[in-house]
Amino acid sequence: xQIHSTVAVLPxxxxxxxxxxxARFLKTISKxxxxxxxxxxxxxxxxxxxxxxxxxxxxxxxASQILLAGDNFGCGSSREHAPWxxxxxxxxxxxxxxxxxxxxxxxxxxxxxxxVMPKDVHAAxxxxxVENPALQLTIDLPTQTLSWPGGPSMSFPIDAFxxxxxxxxxxxxxxxxxxxxxxxAFEAQRPLSLNTLA
Amino acid sequence: xxxxxxxxxxxxVWDSHMVAEKEGAPAVLFIDLHLVHEVTSPQAFSGLRARGxxxxxxxxxxxxxxxxxxxxxxxxxxxxxxxxxxxxxxxTNATEFGIPYFGFQNINxxxxxxxxxxQGLTQPGxxxxxxxxxxxxxxxxxxxxxxxGTSEVEMVLATQCLLQRPSxxxxxxxxxxxxxxxxxxxxxxxxxxxxxxxGGTGCVFEFTGSAIRALSxxxxxxxxxxxxxxxxRAGLIAPDEKTYEYVKGRxxxxxxxxxxxxxxxxxxxxxxxxxTYDFTTTIDADALEPxxxxxxxxGMGMAISASVPNPADSTDPLERESLRKALLYMNLEAGQxxxxxxxxxxxxxxxTNSRLTDLRAAASVLKGRKVNANVRVLVVPGSQEIKRQAExxxxxxxxxxxxxxxxxxxxxxxIAMNGDQLSPGQYSVSTSNRNFEGRQGKxxxxxxxxxxxxxASAVMGVVTDVRSL
Numbered sequence: 001x002q003i004h005s006t007v008a009v010l011p012x013x014x015x016x017x018x019x020x021x022x023a024r025f026l027k028t029i030s031k032x033x034x035x036x037x038x039x040x041x042x043x044x045x046x047x048x049x050x051x052x053x054x055x056x057x058x059x060x061x062x063a064s065q066i067l068l069a070g071d072n073f074g075c076g077s078s079r080e081h082a083p084w085x086x087x088x089x090x091x092x093x094x095x096x097x098x099x100x101x102x103x104x105x106x107x108x109x110x111x112x113x114x115x116v117m118p119k120d121v122h123a124a125x126x127x128x129x130v131e132n133p134a135l136q137l138t139i140d141l142p143t144q145t146l147s148w149p150g151g152p153s154m155s156f157p158i159d160a161f162x163x164x165x166x167x168x169x170x171x172x173x174x175x176x177x178x179x180x181x182x183x184x185a186f187e188a189q190r191p192l193s194l195n196t197l198a
Numbered sequence: 199x200x201x202x203x204x205x206x207x208x209x210x211v212w213d214s215h216m217v218a219e220k221e222g223a224p225a226v227l228f229i230d231l232h233l234v235h236e237v238t239s240p241q242a243f244s245g246l247r248a249r250g251x252x253x254x255x256x257x258x259x260x261x262x263x264x265x266x267x268x269x270x271x272x273x274x275x276x277x278x279x280x281x282x283x284x285x286x287x288x289x290t291n292a293t294e295f296g297i298p299y300f301g302f303q304n305i306n307x308x309x310x311x312x313x314x315x316x317q318g319l320t321q322p323g324x325x326x327x328x329x330x331x332x333x334x335x336x337x338x339x340x341x342x343x344x345x346x347g348t349s350e351v352e353m354v355l356a357t358q359c360l361l362q363r364p365s366x367x368x369x370x371x372x373x374x375x376x377x378x379x380x381x382x383x384x385x386x387x388x389x390x391x392x393x394x395x396x397g398g399t400g401c402v403f404e405f406t407g408s409a410i411r412a413l414s415x416x417x418x419x420x421x422x423x424x425x426x427x428x429x430x431r432a433g434l435i436a437p438d439e440k441t442y443e444y445v446k447g448r449x450x451x452x453x454x455x456x457x458x459x460x461x462x463x464x465x466x467x468x469x470x471x472x473x474t475y476d477f478t479t480t481i482d483a484d485a486l487e488p489x490x491x492x493x494x495x496x497g498m499g500m501a502i503s504a505s506v507p508n509p510a511d512s513t514d515p516l517e518r519e520s521l522r523k524a525l526l527y528m529n530l531e532a533g534q535x536x537x538x539x540x541x542x543x544x545x546x547x548x549x550t551n552s553r554l555t556d557l558r559a560a561a562s563v564l565k566g567r568k569v570n571a572n573v574r575v576l577v578v579p580g581s582q583e584i585k586r587q588a589e590x591x592x593x594x595x596x597x598x599x600x601x602x603x604x605x606x607x608x609x610x611x612x613i614a615m616n617g618d619q620l621s622p623g624q625y626s627v628s629t630s631n632r633n634f635e636g637r638q639g640k641x642x643x644x645x646x647x648x649x650x651x652x653x654a655s656a657v658m659g660v661v662t663d664v665r666s667l
Contacts, residue, residue: 013520014395014495018634023615027266027280029240029287041636046622070516072396075429075495076634078331079238080347098399101365101431102331106347159363161223172349176357177251179218179226183359186217186228193321193460194231194450196260196298 001141001166003092003113008061009129010039010069016076017103021085023077034081035088056089065092066137068125072096073114074103083110093139095146097122108162109172113139115146115156124151141166204470207436208367208402211342211467215325217359224361230324231336232354234261234297235310236288237615238329242352243291253295255358260319261292262300264309268617269578269605272303278617295355308581308607311335311549315419316583318448322437322464327354332549332631334425337434338418339441340467342402344432365431366476368401372409374483379665381559382417383551383629383648385409386424387489387499388481395497398430401477404469405435409483415444416553423550424631427496436468488663490536491633491646493524498633500536502651502663508532527635528643529623536645536661543626544575544656545638546602546649548612551629552580554587556649561593563653563664564600570659575602576618578610602656614639627655 025037043054050057067086073096074082083106086094093113107114117125128151129135137148141163147153165172176183205213217226232255239261246253253259266281268274276282285302292299300307306317311332314320322340326333331345346360354360372385390397403425405418413421418435425433442461445451452460487501498521500507509521509532525532530539546552546560557579569575577597579585585607588594594604611618612630614637620626622641629652630637633644645661654664 011516011519012523013516014497016495016632016634018632018637022636022640023265023613024640026237027278027284027615029244029284031241041640070520072399072429075395076331076426076632078329078345078347080241080349098396100396100429101399102345102347106349109347109349159224161361172361173245173249173353173356176226176353176359176361179357179359182218182226183228183254183357187358190228191459192456193324193452194319195257196231196319196450197257197296198450 003065003139004136005065006060006063006134007066007068007129007137008055008064009126010055010067011126013070014072014075015069017074017079017082018076020074020082021079026079026081031084034085038085038089060133062090065090066095066139067091068095068129070096071098073099075100078102080106080110083107083112087112095122095125108159108166111166113141115139117154117156121152121154204473206367206404206469206473206475207340207434207467208342208404211323211325212364214323224363226359227325227362229327229354229358229360230258231314231319231326232259233310233314233326233328233333234259234351235265235328235330236263236267236284237265238348239291239351240284240287241348242355243295245352246295246355249356251356253297253355256296256298258358259297259355261288261297262307262310262313263288263302265609265613266615267302267608269608269610270617272606276302281616305582308583309549309552309609311423312552312580312584315339315415316448316581318445318451321445321451321460322441323467327360331426332423334430334433335419335423335549337422337425337432338415339445340434340437340464342432342434345426366401368398368403368430368477369475370403370405371478371480372405372407372483373480374409375412376409376483376486379488379650380486381648381650382413382420384486384489385481385483386421386427387491387496387646388486390424390428390496391489391499392481393428393479395427395495396429398425398428401430403430403433404475405433410435411438414555415440416555419553420550424496427631437464488648488651488665490651490661491644492528492530492536493521494527494633494635496631496633496646498524499646502537502661506530506532506534506536537663539625539661541573541627541645541655541660542624543620544573544652545578545611545626545628545630546652547576547578547580547610548630549580549609550631551649552578552584554584556629557584557588557593560649560653561596563650563657563667564602565596567600567657569601569656572659573656575656576605576611577602578605579607581607611638613637627652627661
């Protein structure tokens with residue numbers, strides 16, 4: 001998995017999942033059709049027309065596969081609709097200094113890379129993008145590296161199991177289903193504490 | 199695995215649910231209770247169908263509708279057709295997969311985090327999950343309770359297990375005695391303000407200390423409920439006599455011999471003497487004041503007598519920008535007081551503050567008083583059972599006499615996807631858990647506070663310190 005792309009920038013800390021996709025769009029029973037609603041309340045005027053100056057409405061962002069944001073991205077609600085909307089818009093990676101735990105898990109399960117950057121490199125990238133908004137980044141998952149022309153090459157951490165799942169297309173639910181014997185053994189020695197069917 | 203090393207309750211519950219642990223892979227953790235609601239489950243059930251897999255343990259699963267469910271009288275239909283479809287879909291899924299279910303018309307329907315404890319489903323030492331970030335509520339019973347995404351909902355439905363890495367442990371010690379007018383909500387808002395909305399990322403909180411022990415079970419649920427608002431994966435409180443007394447006799451609680459065995463086990467759960475935490479913070483309960491938020495995340499909070507901070511005082515440029523943007527959205531000035539700020543709506547409800555003691559607290563302020571003519575006040579019980587209990591005590595009459603609306607159970611104006619919402623520009627004082635932009639309705643502005651502060655503000659029409667009434 002390698003990504004070579006320009007970067008869309010949202011310079012805010014603590015972007016919560018209510019901003020990424022407002023709750024009123026969570027009444028759907030499908031995973032699809034959420035890309036147009038990504039950052040809906042920051043992105044559109046009251047009449048539904050796009051705000052020309054909002055980054056996600058620019059042609060450059062629409063062609064971009066990488067979103068750069070401030071610290072603690074994806075905090076708040078556990079809604080997996082957030083990574084669904086981000087990937088349906090076209091993003092394959094988010095860059096931040098940290099992520100909320102549930103968002104990070106949800107992203108990895110949807111082939112959206114939540115890349116954690118050290119504060120200084122994060123700041124350097126912001127500065128480099130002010131200089132050259134068309135900067136192309138390269139993210140390489142096998143080597144866990146991120147680089148841009150004229151910038152440092154940094155390695156980023158990623159959960160080893162999640163990396164394997166992403167690179168080898170392992171289905172996590174299938175992986176646990178295969179452990180049926182261990183689960184059954186655990187259940188057999190466990191005293192019944194609850195029966196919701198009673 | 200378990201050794202003689204002193205362990206925290208967090209580690210004890212974790213260790214006792216370990217199904218398999220493979221080098222390099224996350225633990226396979228057994229889940230004792232899986233709560234399901236209409237919003238984050240439909241895609242998970244579709245996934246099960248696509249795989250041709252059944253729900254492994256319907257006897258450890260329970261479903262109800264709350265989020266997109268209107269709080270209008272139950273004889274009225276759900277007008278929003280998209281929401282109606284979603285509510286109906288949960289019923290279809292529950293029936294098809296054999297999952298017990300409190301539907302829209304069920305006399306015990308309610309907010310998922312309210313009915314779990316109310317029905318005795320939530321018990322000490324359990325692992326609990328739900329496709330909802332406020333699942334930490336169940337930690338009040340000494341359960342390890344995680345909010346999960348829809349892919350994980352599907353995994354737990356299929357396998358009754360969750361793939362999970364252990365979290366760091368974080369002790370939040372609250373010592374002292376709360377002053378009159380200060381409540382459990384103020385403890386957790388103070389924690390959010392102290393460590394910030396990301397302060398607990400990667401951690402599970404254990405709340406300890408004399409002020410926590412003094413709280414009722416309902417108040418403990420309020421504290422644990424908002425662990426996620428300080429970034430934590432979960433938050434819990436070791437069980438004690440109050441916990442056992444609350445659980446005993448409830449519908450799904452163990453009975454007879456099973457109760458005795460369960461109780462003996464629950465008494466082994468408390469953190470061992472000498473156990474250590476990765477992080478610790480303390481909150482002085484004696485010094486706490488009623489809290490109020492001023493910004494657009496729950497960490498942007500302060501004592502109700504304080505004034506709004508100045509973004510210029512922040513040294514970090516992104517932090518400064520976030521604060522500036524928050525004040526712009528809230529239309530507030532740096533340095534101004536929040537007390538006295540005019541409001542349009544008061545919301546008393548949500549999985550944070552919709553239980554009987556919350557309603558009693560609000561009613562104690564509203565009794566014999568009228569809500570301000572310019573303010574709409576919604577009181578929304580957390581479950582139909584709480585609604586009946588409140589009505590048996592006459593609380594509904596106090597609310598209605600004061601001019602407040604007394605509604606049916608649901609998430610209501612906490613999440614603005616069920617018809618209850620703010621209009622653009624409106625200000626609310628809300629007992630819910632999130633003040634994110636638009637959380638209570640597009641363009642709406644939220645001040646998070648306790649039921650006492652909310653009720654006092656309802657009377658005065660402006661943000662009000664209940665102690666000044």
